[in-house]
Amino acid sequence: MNRRDILLGTGGLLASPFVAPSVRAQGRTEIQFWYGLGGALGERVAEQVTRFNESQSRFRVNAAFRGSYVEVMTGAIAAWRAGTPPHIAQVFEVGTATMMAAGPAIRPTHELLGEAGITLDPKRYLAGVRGYYSDTQGRMVSMPHNSSSAVMWINLDAFEKAGLSTTELPKTWAEIRAAAQKIKATNAAEMPISTAWPTWVMFEQMSSMHDVGLATKANGFEGLDAEMNLGAPIFAKQTNMLLEMQREG
Structure with a gap:
C-alpha cells in the first residue's frame, strides 16, 4: 500500500x-x-x-x-x-x-x-x-465499521417523580413534549430533554421514517448539485416545534 x-x-x-x-x-x-x-x-x-x-x-x-x-x-x-x-x-x-x-x-x-x-x-x-x-x-x-442507530434514553426516575407512567412511555413527538413539560413543571430533572447530533437525530431519522427526502437528487446520491429540502412541511413543522420547546425551557 x-x-x-x-x-x-x-x-x-x-x-x-x-x-x-x-x-x-x-x-x-x-x-x-x-x-x-x-x-x-x-x-x-x-x-x-x-x-x-x-x-x-x-x-x-x-x-x-x-x-x-x-x-x-x-x-x-x-x-x-x-x-x-x-x-x-x-x-x-x-x-x-x-x-x-x-x-x-x-x-x-x-x-x-x-x-x-x-x-x-x-x-x-x-x-x-x-x-x-x-x-x-x-x-x-x-x-x-461502526454504523450508529439513534436510541432514545428515558430517565424513569424523573418520570416517576413527575407523576408520569413508567410503563406507558411516549411514542410520538407530542407525547415527548408533554412529558418534558411535566418534568419541567415538577422539577423532576434539571433538563427535561436533550439530544446529541441534532441534525441526524431530529431530522435525518424523521426523514427516513416518513420517507421524505432530506435533500434533492435522492439525498445527494444522484449528484453533487443536490439541495436541502428543509422547506418541506414536515421539516418546517419539526423545526417550529423544537424552537417552541427551546423557548419553553
Missing part, C-alpha cells in the same frame, strides 16, 4: 487507504490506523486491534485515537497533503461524500480488496448501510 493513499472508514466506515507505504518492523508490515471513538467504543476498537495483532504474525496495526470525528478527518487530509497519512482512517458519516470525492487521496475499498484477491459481497450489509458507502455502480468505496 502506497503511503499516499488513505483507507477510509466512517462512524460506520473505514476509509479507503490514503496511499501510504507500509513499514516493516520485526518482520511485520506496520499499518497506521486512526480512529475517532472515545470511551467504551474506543476500548472496543483497541480490543479488536489487539486481537488482530495477536492472531497472526504478518501485520501489525498501530491504532491511534486522534480526537473527534471531525479532527480525524481533517487531520488525515492534512497528513495526506504533507505526505504522511495513515493507511486507514475512520471517517464519520457526514464526511463520507467529502472523502469519496477526494480523488487520489483515497483508495476505494473495492479496488483494494480486488488487488488483494479478496471477495466481499456487499449484500452482507443492510441495504441502507451498503448504499451509504457505495458508488453509483454498487461498489463499496469504504468499509462499514
Whole structure:
C-alpha cells in the first residue's frame, strides 16, 4: 500500500487507504490506523486491534485515537497533503461524500480488496448501510465499521417523580413534549430533554421514517448539485416545534 493513499472508514466506515507505504518492523508490515471513538467504543476498537495483532504474525496495526470525528478527518487530509497519512482512517458519516470525492487521496475499498484477491459481497450489509458507502455502480468505496442507530434514553426516575407512567412511555413527538413539560413543571430533572447530533437525530431519522427526502437528487446520491429540502412541511413543522420547546425551557 502506497503511503499516499488513505483507507477510509466512517462512524460506520473505514476509509479507503490514503496511499501510504507500509513499514516493516520485526518482520511485520506496520499499518497506521486512526480512529475517532472515545470511551467504551474506543476500548472496543483497541480490543479488536489487539486481537488482530495477536492472531497472526504478518501485520501489525498501530491504532491511534486522534480526537473527534471531525479532527480525524481533517487531520488525515492534512497528513495526506504533507505526505504522511495513515493507511486507514475512520471517517464519520457526514464526511463520507467529502472523502469519496477526494480523488487520489483515497483508495476505494473495492479496488483494494480486488488487488488483494479478496471477495466481499456487499449484500452482507443492510441495504441502507451498503448504499451509504457505495458508488453509483454498487461498489463499496469504504468499509462499514461502526454504523450508529439513534436510541432514545428515558430517565424513569424523573418520570416517576413527575407523576408520569413508567410503563406507558411516549411514542410520538407530542407525547415527548408533554412529558418534558411535566418534568419541567415538577422539577423532576434539571433538563427535561436533550439530544446529541441534532441534525441526524431530529431530522435525518424523521426523514427516513416518513420517507421524505432530506435533500434533492435522492439525498445527494444522484449528484453533487443536490439541495436541502428543509422547506418541506414536515421539516418546517419539526423545526417550529423544537424552537417552541427551546423557548419553553
